Structure formats: C-alpha cells, structure tokens
Amino acid sequence: MSLLQIRGVTKRFGGLVAVKDMEFDVQPHEVMGIIGPNGSGKSTMINMISGSFAPTAGSIRLKGHELAGEPAHRINRLGVARTFQLVRLLPELSVVQNVVAGAAFGHRRRWGASAERFAMDLLSRVGLAGVAGMPVSALTYIDTKRVELARALASEPEVLLLDEWLAGLNPTELATGIGLIRSLRDEGRTIILVEHVMDAIRSLCDRCVVMSSGTKIAEGAPAEVLSDRQVIAAYLGDGDA
C-alpha cells in the first residue's frame, strides 16, 4: 500500500488555478521528485502536503489519515516534515536547539537529555558535529541548510519534504548535498523533493512527477520522463522539442 496518496488535489488562489487535479502516490522508502518549470505549482503542491495551506479540493492521505484541511502542526505530528525554499532557522537559538525544536513537538517526540542526544546524533549525521553550540548566524549557507535538514529529520517523519534543498549551492557543495540526500535514501527514508537540479533528479529519484501549469504532464522513472517530448516542450518550448 502506498504511504502517501494524492487524489484530485486542486488549489485556486482567487481566479488563478495554481494546481489542478493532481494525482500521484508515494511508496514507502521511495524518493519521489516533483519537477517542472518555474510557476508550475510544485511549491504549492509541497505547501498543501505540509499544511501551509489547505487544498481547494481533493484528498491527501498519509497512511489512511486525511491531511487535506488539517493545520500544519497536526500534519507534522502525523509524520510530515519539511524544509523551506528560503532557509528558515531560529536565529536566537543555538544550532543544537534548532534541531531540538524539530524533535520536541513532532511525530516522535523527545525532550530533555534524550532530545539533546538525538539532535547531536543528527547533527553529526548531516556533517555538523563540531558546531552544535554555535549561534546559527555563524554558519555558512550550506550549513544552514544542513541544520534545517536535521531539524526536519528530528521528528522522525514518515515523509520528508525537501523544497529546493539543493538550490543555491556551489558545485562542490552540490556534490556534498546530493551525497547527503542519497545517504538518507539509503537509510530507507521516504522523501519528496522539489528540485531544479537535474543531476540530483537523475541520481536520487526513483520516480518523478512532472508538473506544468499546475497539472501533471508525466510520471515515471527520471530517465524516462526527462526524454518525454511533452516534458521537453514544457521546459524549452515547442519549437525545440
């Protein structure tokens, strides 16, 4: 049975239809990519799954629980954790406290010494063992992304949503970043990632969904969908297809 089931999900902002009748499944331990040109509704899709806002219509089910219409904190407790397109850290808290923040109220809750220990483990897991006590203002860009990832992992989510987690990294950092996500995949985590970096899509995703103008135009293995005529047309325009 699939872990996440998305059926007929539509989102309207006034007259604008951002996402229309989306439908896909995510299997346990699967890495699913959502790709598409700018403005195709990928982030809106992520925002609906995580509960930033509710879909206008349709159903999003996680292990049979309906997520559509639930507030974000309930969805997080049910097992969905996310990172943000523009990194959001807690500036007044230390690095390790930022990670504890993810563990204290989420899906699997930890508090006190055990939360702290768990957060330290996660920090070394994402390659930040040495900076736990530092203020987040002292971190480099990729390290802020690592902290955010560790925070999302801290609630031990059933599904991890990465919203352009690799965006803005330089080539060296990108290789590190892809390696890190691959290691999460190897641990058997279920991940949905929205990404523009095609290398990452090719090397990380089991399957991906391609969106254009709010609708699904293709679904399948990365190599397959990336050579699809319709997908190429969506990215490059009809003349180049």
Add this chain to the structure above:
Amino acid sequence: MSTREIRNLIVSAVLLALCALLPIYGSTTMAMFAVLATSWALFSGPTHYISLATAAFFGLGTFVTGLWFQTLPFWTLPLIAAVAGAALAALVGLVTLRLSGVYFVIFTLGLAEMVRQIFTWVQNQTGARGMYVLTSLTEKEIFWMLLALGTLVYLAGWLIGRSRLGFALRIIGNDETVAKHSGIDTARAKVLLFMLPGATAAAAGAMLAPRYIYIEPATAFAPLLSFQVVIMALLGGTGRLWGPIAGVIPFTLLWEAITRQAPNQTLLLLGLAFLLIVYVLPGGFVGLWERILRRWRARG
C-alpha cells in the same frame, strides 16, 4: 538539578528574604511593577508580542476587590481576580493572537479602553459611581502579598523556562512558520501563556485596590500603567527572568523622585526611557550585561 540551578535557587531565596524585611517607602510600588513587568515578560519576551492590555487586567482585579471586599474574605479576592483575568486573557487571546505585530499591540490597547467603557456603562446603568475600598490592610501587608505573588511569578517563569511550553514560545517568537511545521499548536501555546500575565495583573490589581481607597473606571483602567510596564520590562530586558526587575528598580526610583519634584514631567521619563531602549539598549540591561560579560570573557 545542577549545582548552578541550586546556587541560583539559594541566591533567589536570600534575595527574597531580604525583600521581605524591606517594606520601606516606595517598595510597594516597586513590588507591584516587579510583579507586572516580570509576568508581562514571560509572554511578551519570547513571543515578541507587545501587549498593552496590563491595565485591562489590573483594573478588572481592582474591581473584583471593590465589589466583594465586604462580602468575601480578602484572601479569596486575588484568587477570584486571577481566574477572571485568566478567563479574559483566554478570550482575548483566542480572538487576537492570530493577529501579528502592530495589530496585536493596537488591539490590546483598545481592550483596556473597551473594558473601561463597559464598566463605566454598567455603572451608569446601575446609577453607581466609584467605590470606596476601605480595609484595615496596611501598606506592609500589601507589600507582603505582592511579594508572595512575585515569588509565584518567578517560580512559574522558572518552570516555564524549562518546559516544552516555554521552548515552544521561543520558537514561535523566532519564526512562527517553523513552529507550526514543527508540530507546535501555536494558537494554543500563545493563549495558554497569555493567560499568565492576565491572571497575575488581575491578582495584583485585587491586592492593590485598598491602596487606592477610591476606585473608578477612569483611574483603575488608566492606560499609563500598561505603558509603564512595557517600558520597565524592556528597559531591564526580557531575555532573562531577572531582567524586568533590573528595569523596575531604577525606573520606579526615578519616577517617584520626579513625581515629588515635578509631577507633570513624569511622562518625559517614559519617553526618554523609550528612546534609551531603542537607540542604546535594544536588549535592555540584560543585553548590556551579556555584552560586557562576553567582552570580559573574550579578554580573560
């Protein structure tokens, strides 16, 4: 408990004992503001939601005493006031804590005014005017009651600081979106903690009513009180539990001195303190102290 916590506890107990021996001129006012500013900071410090509703809760408390001091034993009045204050805070919280930033500030200011108008209206309907609160309580006894209330506030603050609720509030103050996506029911957390300063201010109002002797809506709900509390708390700094009191002591001393010399110039002090906070002491005395400490450590 760590040795550091035990040390802090002992230091607090000694300070408390010293305070108890110290009901001198002006100390009741100081105790009142210490209670109000500290409890205010418990909510507004971590969340950065500036509440100007202190006068609403305080006034409510004075009226609880005014209405029932003849019929009920006095010790029950602060309790009733606290419950009423908490209930009002919960009600207000449910309506307003979805507002952010300046809208919340304006609403809380309006709340005090609205409650005052309601009390005035009720009095007009019933034909009653102000009330005399004549009790046999001395200034010292009022001071000791406030001291007990202050102890409770500190204890609550210390417990909240170690609790998940306190941590949730800090996360909310840092980034509410992250808080929501980390499983925090932000509305519930905010309402719960907003009830604490509400209850405290109402209880303080109930205790202090005898000191005013005559109470009426215009004085009981005077908005000046809300501003004083905010300025004192920010002057001291909200980052630490002891922060607000570090602002209350110098501010009330100055305020009393100015009141005696030039009663019309007290508002000037409020304005100057506000400028001082904005331009020189963004973190209050706590922030200043921590900067000094850091520099000293860096040198040593």
